[in-house]
Amino acid sequence: MCLAIPAAVTKILPDEMAVVSIDGVSKEISIALIEDLAVGDYVIIHVGYALTKIDPEEARRTLDLLRELSAE
């Protein structure tokens, strides 16, 4: 039940709603749990709600670390 997926925000709608794209598939979700969201941000969605923004800088750092650990 706690599985959630990353999606790109494509449109901000009124009433704390937004349209997101999941690999090209559009879906309307609630963004009531998130502040300061902009088109182009990636969010983690679960049961129709965005739970958090994905931090692109931290994602890049984790991937760099993974490559580093893997090459040791």
Add this chain to the structure above:
Amino acid sequence: MKYVDEFRDKEIALGLAKAIRAEVDLARPYRFMEFCGGHTHTVSRYGLEDMLPNNVRMIHGPGCPVCVLPAGRIDMAIHLAMRPEVILCVYGDLMRVPGSQGASLLKAKARGADVRMVYSTIDAIRIAEENPAREVVFFAIGFETTTPPTAIMIRLAEKKHLSNFSVFCNHVLTPPAMQNILESSDIRNIGGVEIDGFIGPAHVSVIIGTTPYEFIAEEFGKPIVITGFEPLDMMQAILMLVRQVNEHRHEVENQYRRAVIRDGNLRAKEEVSTVFELRDRFEWRGLGRVPYGGLRLKPAYTKYDAELRFGMRELCVADDPACECGAILRGIKKPVDCKLFGTVCTPVTPMGSCMVSSEGACAAHWTYGRFRDHQQRPVS
């Protein structure tokens, strides 16, 4: 898919497996429990256990909210759904969860109950607005991940003055369950399991942050690594746990930094604390009554509490004695240790809750792991 595919890279996974092999001490066991069903799914789907040294064992924990819902709560929901005035809105996973004597919400629907699958709490609100003459009840279930959407929905119902809407609340909390696994008195009866560290919840931690797990690490001396659900996330977390064990550390570390921060989602936590309060005890399948293990509505919101509105009676139903879900949820037994596994209990005909949700240990093993068992069986 961005933020998915790059965390499934095979070459990096092989490199991480090599790094883990290089660091484990072959003279000792490493027993790590993944608390979340999502992690159990990842372990099975990507065959992670095959990439680990033999002395590193993954133990499947209780972290699937569908699996830990006791049969009595399903029976209560079925009784409610059979009332002619009620429309019961449920997440899809719940439809086939067994109650007592093989009952389920799907079978209740076949007998005429108005049970509707919803994807989101937003759908439940819409159904209430479209059916003002009916009583719409949302069957709320889930860990800290799913609780904020329920809280938002209740506040929205209040804002919209919806008088035909209520919630059957079954939200549960992860840190008390982790504590229960480590110190429950039931361990004397059904046995305990040795745990050297935890793979910590991913999306639960998105909401509550990493701080609620610090007492587990400190008081029980168990390392915890909060981890994402992709295979590379888990491989990195296992390496981090191995290092903590080797260095005799027991800290909460955060591998899932792209989504989890120490304090979690403050807005979500505020919504939850506005609407919900702790129950003194709440029954979990497999764990019994967990102190402070569940939530109920605060007095200001009890008008939305379906248990009060419909005078719902608490039902306690014993699981089928042949079903080993309880021991499997605690990590004491594996799915194949249950004699029902793969015979009368399959995803099509689940006898126990571990077989219902795709995140359940038995369903994950049925889908991805049982062929491995066959290959490993000694040839006579």
